[in-house]
Amino acid sequence: MTSAFTLVFLAAVILTLAARLWLGQRHIRHVSAHRAAVPADFAERIPLAAHQKAADYTVDRSRASLVTTVVDTALLLIFTLGGGIAWLHELWSARLEGIAYGLAMIFSLMAISAIIDLPFSLYRQFVIEARYGFNRMTLRLYLADLAKQSLLGLAIGAPVIATVLWLMGAMGEAWWFWVWLFWAGFNLLALFVYPTWIAPLFNKFSPLDAGETRTRIEALLTRCGFRSSGLFVMDGSKRSSHGNAYFTGFGNNKRIVFFDTLLERLSPDEIEAVLAHELGHFRKKHIVQRIVMMFAGSLAFLWLLGQLIDSPWFYAGLGVPAQNTALALILFFLVVPVFTFPLSPLFSQLSRRHEFEADAYAAEHTAAADLSRALVKLYEDNAATLTPDPLYSAFYDSHPPAAQRIARLQALA
Secondary structure (H helix, E strand, C coil), X not given: CHHHHHHHHHHHHHHHHHHHHHHHHHHHHHHHHCCCCCCHHHCXXXXXXXXXXXXXXXXXXXXXXXXXXXXXXXXXXXXXXXXXHHHHHHHHHCCCCHHHHHHHHHHHHHHXXXXXXXXXXXXXXXXXXXXXXXXXXXXXXXXXXXXXXXXXXXXHHHHHHHHHHHHHHHCHHHHXXXXXXXXXXXXXHHHHHHHHHHHHHCCCEEECCCCHHHHHHHHHHHHHXXXXXXXXXXXXHHCECCCCEEEECCCCCXXXXXXXXXXXXXXXXXHHHHHHHHHHHHHCCHHHHHHHHHXXXXXXXHHHHHHHCCCHHHHHCCCCCCCCHHHHHHXXXXXXXXHHHHHHHHHHHHHHHHHHHHHHHHHXXXXXXXXXXXXXXXXXXXXXXXXXXXXXXXXXXXXXXXXXXXXXXXXXX
């Protein structure tokens, strides 16, 4: 059984890696092949230079992603069949036990992964993003963010992981259900407190100034029956020139947030249309659907882990000679992405359908032409490619290709 599971795992790793590399290469070739001319639907609105910049930006990011994919796969094999987790187990089991051992194991793996990813993260931020004029982050700010994220991860992650490990050991065979209840409750709490307590640690949020934009937005909120706890502008420009808008929070703690870069680029009617799209996600209950799906998926995965936790072949097949709750948790969440990768198109398709529905909602409450103009500006400003490889897009893109999205809006208009 052990050797059979090892072979299945290796086959899944190799096939997933091969698929990711093949899809990435397809995407690079497709974007490069369409670099010379702006697609006909955008020829009058996107300059050739901007289209070529988007193509080059996409190719550079895709190539960097291929490298990190290979590194991540190698790290997975080193941790499992290469004996990395077994070595850490020997290190910490001789010094700690119980929950302290579990925390040491989990945070050791997280720290190793973060250290290995650091050069790639620096390259993405200070080479690729800077090359195309998007990076506005200093090294000092980058390191400050990294320190905050690490401290926040320890402050929140340690109690959460400790609770999960305690529940796994104390709640008998139905531990997976109690862990799921705790995990669901924690996520709902995080959604509620994030806008007020966590997001301000990284960005400054200022009330949206009075004026035409605020007047139009407040009228839109009234028409849509949406109640928020405030309209805010985020200083996204201190890190990047990319623009966006979103609403965050849960229950009565919902905030509408605009990047300052977005407000600088779009007109009031275009900003209103972009917000109408975001409100469409709320009114169509996309947020609730995604939360329900996340909770259902986590329940299924925890139940599956409950079936595997006492199976010696599961540990031995992944190169770990010992078995305990912490090792089960680590191994399971390391290998799950390998086996679930073929499901990616299903989740991407659902997300793209939600985007179309939100666009349609926006077209009901604002002018579809306004949203179309706003999206074209955002595609240009963010250097988003107009010509993604269709198969690559089916696996990875949460938003529909630009041509499909704009064509639907034109039909609605």
